[in-house]
Amino acid sequence: MKDLQQRYVGLMRRHVRSADEAALAAIAGIGCEMVAADLPIEEIAGFQEEAVLAVADTGEGGQLDETAVRRSSACLAELMIAYAVAYREKSALVERARAAREQHDRRLTALGQLVAGVAHELNNVLQPIRGMAELGLLDVPASGPLHTYFATVFDCAGQAAAIVRGILSYLRQEAPRPRPIALAPALERSVDFARMGLVPGSSLRLDIADRGAVVIGDESELTQIVVNLVQNAAKAVQGTGEVVVRLERPRQPRIPSGADDWPREVVTLVVGDTGPGMPAEVVARAFDPFFTTRAPGEGTGLGLAIVRGIVRAWGGEVAIDSAPNRGTRVVIELPMVRETGSPR
Numbered sequence: 001m002k003d004l005q006q007r008y009v010g011l012m013r014r015h016v017r018s019a020d021e022a023a024l025a026a027i028a029g030i031g032c033e034m035v036a037a038d039l040p041i042e043e044i045a046g047f048q049e050e051a052v053l054a055v056a057d058t059g060e061g062g063q064l065d066e067t068a069v070r071r072s073s074a075c076l077a078e079l080m081i082a083y084a085v086a087y088r089e090k091s092a093l094v095e096r097a098r099a100a101r102e103q104h105d106r107r108l109t110a111l112g113q114l115v116a117g118v119a120h121e122l123n124n125v126l127q128p129i130r131g132m133a134e135l136g137l138l139d140v141p142a143s144g145p146l147h148t149y150f151a152t153v154f155d156c157a158g159q160a161a162a163i164v165r166g167i168l169s170y171l172r173q174e175a176p177r178p179r180p181i182a183l184a185p186a187l188e189r190s191v192d193f194a195r196m197g198l199v200p201g202s203s204l205r206l207d208i209a210d211r212g213a214v215v216i217g218d219e220s221e222l223t224q225i226v227v228n229l230v231q232n233a234a235k236a237v238q239g240t241g242e243v244v245v246r247l248e249r250p251r252q253p254r255i256p257s258g259a260d261d262w263p264r265e266v267v268t269l270v271v272g273d274t275g276p277g278m279p280a281e282v283v284a285r286a287f288d289p290f291f292t293t294r295a296p297g298e299g300t301g302l303g304l305a306i307v308r309g310i311v312r313a314w315g316g317e318v319a320i321d322s323a324p325n326r327g328t329r330v331v332i333e334l335p336m337v338r339e340t341g342s343p344r
């Protein structure tokens, strides 16, 4: 601001001395710069006072003659008009940006309501499927193939209902109910479930380095995390590479987190694949809801958004480590709790 003021003082002296038009034009530029620098209009009074004092100093006995008064007023007028015009333009820009943001928010809200509506309707269909499968389970001999069929329908309908619940809780229409879960056995069940959705012969390995980890979460949400990540990884390798789900030993967190109560020790869950990896601009947007690079009908763009929603609801953080031709690792860090379930 001092710099702008100094320049104004210099320009006004030039104009008062020689009625220099170029000095007036430069003063208009200063008005614009004041707006760009967010200086309030009141500052102009200070600018003018400083400049008038400087001009008077060079005059005899500190007095301004009539010409000097007229010319210094012209400078002030130029500065104020430029300031006003620039201010109006800037306000219009800010207003346009705000309107665009609001429209974007409204669209996301509408989309959210649409998705929530679909989720509720799906739920209404899933409940009888699960109920009937359960009745079927009770009616057929436990050893026959029918029992297996019904059991699969029952499990899948249950998982589909959990996915629907996850979407609803992501849209904040339903609160999750996290509780302590032993990660290793829950992960084994989740990976078994995720395997069912893969083409036969796909390579999916589970590697558990720590069997003692307990986290605060929800097993059906864990299954959702695993299913989403394994599906992405399987699509990436297209049957010619390897997908690994790994539960690592507890360690200090490495993913930067905004939360200030970030734990000292975390368990790390990694889903890695040897697929083509992602360019930086895809990594940057991969967690955005509805962001997808897949053909229409092949991706919702909700998978990673839901994963992050769940992980954060559990007090954890998730990051993507990927680059073209380097494969992809989705790394999840979850706050570690003791085996008793008491927070560390």
Ligand SMILES: Nc1ncnc2c1ncn2[C@@H]1O[C@H](COP(=O)(O)OP(=O)(O)O)[C@@H](O)[C@H]1O
Pocket: 228, 232, 233, 236, 273, 275, 276, 277, 278, 282, 286, 287, 291, 292, 293, 294, 298, 299, 300, 301, 302, 303, 304, 305, 328
């Ligand atoms: N394992 C992966 N390898 C390469 N790209 C991936 C992987 N996982 C996710 N992506 C990219 O991130 C995008 C968003 O993923 P996601 O949120 O699961 O939505 P969707 O799978 O429906 O597209 C994908 O469209 C894809 O471009």
Ligand SMILES: [Mg+2]
Pocket: 228, 231, 232, 299, 301, 303, 304
């Ligand atoms: Mg996906």
